[in-house]
Amino acid sequence: MRPDHEVVIVGAGFGGMGAAIEFKRQGVKDLLILEREDDLGGTWHVNRYPGLAVDIASVTYSYSFEPNPHWSRLFAPGAELKRYAEHVADKYDLRRHMRFGAVVEGARWDEDTHLWTVAIAGSAPVTTRYLVTATGFLSQPHTPDIPGIDTFAGEIIHTTAWKDTYDLAGKRAAVIGTGATAVQLIPELAKTVKHLTVFQRTAIWVVPKIDGRIPPVVRRLFAKVPITQRVARLFNTALLEVLMVAGVLHYKKVPMAGRSAAALAKRHLRNQVRDPELRRKLTPDYDFGCKRPTFSNTYFRAFTKPHVHLETSGIERIEPDGIVAGDGTKTKLDTLVLATGFNLWDVNFPAIEIIGREGRDLGKWWRDTRFQAYEGITVPKFPNFLTLASPYSYSGLSYFTTIETQMRHIHRLFGELRKRGADTFEVTERANDQFLDRVTAKLDDSVFYAGSCSTARSYYFNQHGEAAILRPTSTLNALREAGRFPLDDYTYA
Numbered sequence: 001m002r003p004d005h006e007v008v009i010v011g012a013g014f015g016g017m018g019a020a021i022e023f024k025r026q027g028v029k030d031l032l033i034l035e036r037e038d039d040l041g042g043t044w045h046v047n048r049y050p051g052l053a054v055d056i057a058s059v060t061y062s063y064s065f066e067p068n069p070h071w072s073r074l075f076a077p078g079a080e081l082k083r084y085a086e087h088v089a090d091k092y093d094l095r096r097h098m099r100f101g102a103v104v105e106g107a108r109w110d111e112d113t114h115l116w117t118v119a120i121a122g123s124a125p126v127t128t129r130y131l132v133t134a135t136g137f138l139s140q141p142h143t144p145d146i147p148g149i150d151t152f153a154g155e156i157i158h159t160t161a162w163k164d165t166y167d168l169a170g171k172r173a174a175v176i177g178t179g180a181t182a183v184q185l186i187p188e189l190a191k192t193v194k195h196l197t198v199f200q201r202t203a204i205w206v207v208p209k210i211d212g213r214i215p216p217v218v219r220r221l222f223a224k225v226p227i228t229q230r231v232a233r234l235f236n237t238a239l240l241e242v243l244m245v246a247g248v249l250h251y252k253k254v255p256m257a258g259r260s261a262a263a264l265a266k267r268h269l270r271n272q273v274r275d276p277e278l279r280r281k282l283t284p285d286y287d288f289g290c291k292r293p294t295f296s297n298t299y300f301r302a303f304t305k306p307h308v309h310l311e312t313s314g315i316e317r318i319e320p321d322g323i324v325a326g327d328g329t330k331t332k333l334d335t336l337v338l339a340t341g342f343n344l345w346d347v348n349f350p351a352i353e354i355i356g357r358e359g360r361d362l363g364k365w366w367r368d369t370r371f372q373a374y375e376g377i378t379v380p381k382f383p384n385f386l387t388l389a390s391p392y393s394y395s396g397l398s399y400f401t402t403i404e405t406q407m408r409h410i411h412r413l414f415g416e417l418r419k420r421g422a423d424t425f426e427v428t429e430r431a432n433d434q435f436l437d438r439v440t441a442k443l444d445d446s447v448f449y450a451g452s453c454s455t456a457r458s459y460y461f462n463q464h465g466e467a468a469i470l471r472p473t474s475t476l477n478a479l480r481e482a483g484r485f486p487l488d489d490y491t492y493a
């Protein structure tokens with residue numbers, strides 16, 4: 001039976017676009033990319049809060065095969081990432097495959113036709129031979145269930161739904177949350193609002209950001225002699241690799257790496273904040289690396305301004321005109337900003353209902369057993385299905401290393417399908433079990449298990465207490481395996 005499409009990809013962010021580019025390289029012409037938003041770019045389309053910028057240097061945070069010599073800064077602002085995504089979509093002719101405003105509700109494998117049926121809200125379902133979910137790790141915003149939040153009479157803004165036209169000048173504002181988003185946002189808000197209270201539940205490690213404008217002469221050099229930008233990328237990527245492998249994955253063997261980073265962050269705090277009590281509140285009580293560390297030269301300093309207050313006694317309740325803190329004090333507010341992050345483990349993984357062979361429900365199965373995916377991309381009993389935002393898939397610090405590893409996996413797998421004249425693949429239970437055993441054993445050495453993370457409240461940990469996002473190998477190892485995994489780890493038909 002002929003499907004409506006050969007490949008359906010859910011998500012038009014960098015992951016989905018990378019997969020689409022790979023399928024086009026494989027000669028697939030009949031490709032549909034379904035995107036719930038009204039434009040492409042994923043995270044970089046959705047997030048528009050003030051201060052938004054990449055926190056991995058841009059030479060590395062981009063596709064290696066599509067370098068961008070035009071980045072204005074070492075760490076490009078969010079709008080440039082969005083423009084880069086648009087450029088990639090145009091250059092690789094992806095736009096004509098994209099359907100926006102298409103909210104995928106679920107997908108089901110049909111054992112008779114060997115096709116996936118994809119349900120889309122408000123329109124007819126589509127069938128496809130191959131299904132790819134590229135729905136991202138941080139795509140389901142978390143809105144906290146704080147007593148009284150629904151009664152707040154002022155403006156509530158989640159950082160993923162920034163209101164560009166809302167004027168913050170002269171406002172009495174509060175930010176809930178002190179994650180990577182808040183670290184970028186708070187110094188910017190502090191410039192505009194009349195009064196800012198930051199409700200911090202867990203302090204975050206912040207190290208200095210070595211940022212700056214890339215002079216036009218260097219940009220011209222990158223454009224004219226691309227090898228120079230490749231060398232810069234290699235250097236920065238190697239640095240990130242050392243940080244990741246030594247500081248996070250091999251914490252048990254080299255605890256000094258993480259401790260040195262923590263010492264750097266503490267020195268940074270000392271340099272910017274004189275008040276010892278404020279410093280104490282801003283100092284994390286868990287090991288560096290337990291949750292994503294952040295980079296900023298302006299975050300700590302923002303709290304030293306007279307109109308900025310750090311509240312650490314918790315939130316008792318929200319009232320129509322303000323927040324009552326844990327110590328009983330009330331802060332009157334007209335604007336409440338939720339920098340409260342994303343829900344990964346309840347509503348993501350997977351972001352949509354996926355029903356495979358024998359009626360296996362992926363989300364339920366992951367929760368009832370363990371979160372798992374062979375090489376972070378395929379799952380037994382889910383034929384012809386590739387899940388990009390998967391357990392143990394995130395490799396290295398830049399998301400692009402994960403994307404390109406997965407592109408390479410797709411290349412090898414679909415090359416084999418073509419060679420065999422087959423059109424169905426499924427990873428074996430044995431290969432999946434072995435991969436899970438291997439990665440979970442390796443994680444024992446990581447900061448997540450060998451370090452002190454119990455107070456970090458890190459989204460790296462799932463509801464079973466497992467740090468099941470990062471692939472605990474070097475990115476080189478992940479890339480090598482994607483190009484060499486045993487072909488009989490799959491069955492073909």
Ligand code: NAP
Nearest residue numbers: 053054055144177178179180181201202292339340341457
């Ligand atoms: P996040 O790291 O999950 O931080 C959410 C914050 O909200 C935390 O401080 C959390 O406190 C707080 N929070 C949540 N519910 C709360 C409640 N009920 N009461 C009080 N506080 C509450 O989310 P994020 O800051 O959006 O960052 C998520 C990830 O996005 C980052 O780790 C990073 O990977 C990515 N990111 C990247 C960039 C970039 O430059 N590329 C920028 C921003 C974000 P607890 O810690 O106590 O739970």
